[in-house]
Amino acid sequence: MTALRTTGRPSATAGGSPGRLLQLIRSRDDWTRQQLLTETGLSRMTLFERLDALFRAGLVYEAGSAGPTGGRPAALIRFADQGRVVLVLDLDHHTGRIAVTDLTGRSLREHELPLDIAGPPDAVLATVCDVGAELLATGVGETLVGVGVAVPGPVSPVTGLLRPATVMPGWDGFPVAAVLGARWPVPVLLENDARAHALGEAAERPGATPLLAVKYAHGIGAGLVLDGALLSGFDGAAGDIGHIRMGTAGGDADAPVCRCGRTGCLAAYASGYALLRRRGVTPSSSDDLAARLAGSADLRDGARLLGRTLAGLVALVNPQTIVLGGALGRLPSVVDEVTAAVRADALDRLTGDLEIVPSTAHHPAAVGMATLVTGHVYAPAAVDALVAG
The missing domain is CATH 3.30.420.40 (ATPase, nucleotide binding domain)
Structure with a gap:
């Protein structure tokens, strides 16, 4: 069973087949035939046979000269992604x-x-x-x-x-x-969607790994990306942090009922859906969550619970970066509350260099899905x- 979804990065065996060779070519835009020979270790005849197969399949093309070399200009080989x-x-x-x-x-x-x-x-x-x-x-x-x-x-x-x-x-x-x-x-x-969101955020920050991204809007979900690979989990439920149960002083009697049927889930306290219902509003597509909830005490309390939950994940996976996205997650007040809660609950050696930032991506889920x-x-x-x- 596959628990990690990879995104087509080159491997140590690049060039071992036409597909591996294309994977290597896709990793940058300025390969020449000589550079591919050096990188792959293939014989000239084998490399040219595989390149010819990729040319005939319309997967690569020559993109002009690599620049002055003192001899015959070397043509660039590029992935044919146009259109x-x-x-x-x-x-x-x-x-x-x-x-x-x-x-x-x-x-x-x-x-x-x-x-x-x-x-x-x-x-x-x-x-x-x-x-x-x-x-x-x-x-x-x-x-x-x-x-x-x-x-x-x-x-x-x-x-x-x-x-x-x-x-x-x-x-x-x-x-x-x-x-x-x-x-x-x-x-x-x-x-x-939250995992697709995480993969898109990782594409925006290629050097950040592990990267933990949170989508905080009507619901609450998360995704973890490690060296470009997205963690799906054993049965596809990795990142479903909205249904982690929060402890309460009064026990289950004081805990709100979650849409999953249980009581005390993080989503039952902190999700946009729960916060609107608490105000007597039936959630719908017309909700402007940020306008309705920004600056409210309920949202600050919810963000604090989210931060406490993330502190546990920080202790488990030791991420380099946490990105807070979604209509609520990127609000400055939410970022501040989450950051304070994570740093208060997790060990200093786990949070000293930890970056907690709001999402700045336009549509990270689209980037993530296109990447997959x-x-x-x-x-x-x-x-x-x-x-x-």
């Missing part, structure tokens, strides 16, 4: 963010719409797919290579199917990839199969 796009469906509790991105996750076109993730999955998917189709139709000279779907629930790393989630009744085991694959015959990947899809589509085994075919 290749990913469709990202980022589905939150009450909002869908649909984007067409390049292979790095940079948004080319996007649209946001209200939705109810608790609705029938076929109806929800039909709505967001129609929007996705409209966005794709406006592109010129583009090739769709894959679809990434971020959802607020656990996704099995083995089957790729959703596991039971309180906020998504009826989605457990629903064949999301098959439904979307029938519309677009390309690879379709699912991932938990690209890593899957251009994984060495997939490229080798394409070249062989």
Whole structure:
């Protein structure tokens, strides 16, 4: 069972096959044939055979001269990513963010719409797919290579199917990839939205590892990225910190009821959903959580509980960076409360160099999903199969 989802970084055996060679070429933009020979240790004939296979498959191209060398100019070999796009469906509790991105996750076109993730999955998917189709139709000279779907629930790393989630009744085991694959015959990947968010944040900070990212909005979730690999967990539930139970002086009698049916979960105290319900507001897609809750005592208390929870994770994984994102997570007051709680509860040697910062990314989940899809589509085994075919 796979617990880590990798993103197609080069390995020590780069060049061992056409797929491995492409993985190496994708790692930077300025390779020459001579540099590839030196890096891979392949014979000239073997390297040229593998490069020829990649050229014929349309996966690499020559991009002009590498500059003056005193002899014949050396041509640059680059990954042919022009016009290749990913469709990202980022589905939150009450909002869908649909984007067409390049292979790095940079948004080319996007649209946001209200939705109810608790609705029938076929109806929800039909709505967001129609929007996705409209966005794709406006592109010129583009090739769709894959679809990434971020959802607020656990996704099995083995089957790729959703596991039971309180906020998504009826989605457990629903064949999301098959439904979307029938519309677009390309690879379709699912991932938990908070983990996709974490992978996107890690892409913004390539030197920060381990990186722990938190999505704090209507719900509370987290993701851990270690050396570019995303931790999914044994059954796809890694990062579901919203359902860690908080101790109370009065025991269960004083603890609020969570949507999962238990009492005392972090989400029951601190999530945007719980904070709105406490004010008598029924959460919906029109919620401006930051405007409603910023500066409130309830939010400060919730942020403090979140910080105490994260302090335990700091002791376990010793992250270099914690990124706080989501509508509530990036608020300055939340960052301050979380930082104070983490530093108060965790050992000084774990927090002395720890960076706790608000997210500055525009749409980190889209970057994360594009990264996963690209890593899957251009994984060495997939490229080798394409070249062989």
